[in-house]
Each structure stands twice: as C-alpha cells, then as structure tokens.
Amino acid sequence: MNEGTTAGIATALGIFRVQPGIPVGQAFDEVSLLLGCVRDLSEMGDESIAPATMVALRYLSAMAKALMNDLEVARNQSR
Numbered sequence: 001m002n003e004g005t006t007a008g009i010a011t012a013l014g015i016f017r018v019q020p021g022i023p024v025g026q027a028f029d030e031v032s033l034l035l036g037c038v039r040d041l042s043e044m045g046d047e048s049i050a051p052a053t054m055v056a057l058r059y060l061s062a063m064a065k066a067l068m069n070d071l072e073v074a075r076n077q078s079r
Contacts, residue, residue, distance in 0.1 A: 004078055010070035012062040018070040027071055034064035 006027050008020020018027075038060045041053055 004074055006070045007074040007077060009073055010066040012066035016063060018067055024071060027067055031064050031067050034060050
C-alpha cells in the first residue's frame, strides 16, 4: 500500500517550503525530531533561554507546523 507523499505547498516563515514527494512516514519522523528539539529547548527554563534559543524555537516550531500542514493537505488530496 502506498502511504502517500507530501504535497509540497506548505511554507514556514515565508522562506521555507516543504519538498513535494517525501514519503509520509519519513515526514512524520522529521516532525517528531523537530518537536523533540522544541520540547528540549523549551524545558531549559525561562531564565536560561538565550535570545538565540528563542529564535531556534521559532524556526523549529514553524518548520514542524509547515510539515504537518503539508501532510494534512496531502491527506485531503488523496481522498
């Protein structure tokens, strides 16, 4: 069974776009890694989060959201 692929239309921060044709399983693995990084960085505590860490959190979470949005588009297109 073909599990589907990314649609390649979602963007993050207006400068990154999800590549089309990435297998769904691989895309979910990448989302999991991105969200794990977001979780780890955000658990550092407010007093120890440097401005660069906040920027990293913004980029990582935006990329994870774009990938999830793209997977949703691909899922709806396959119906």
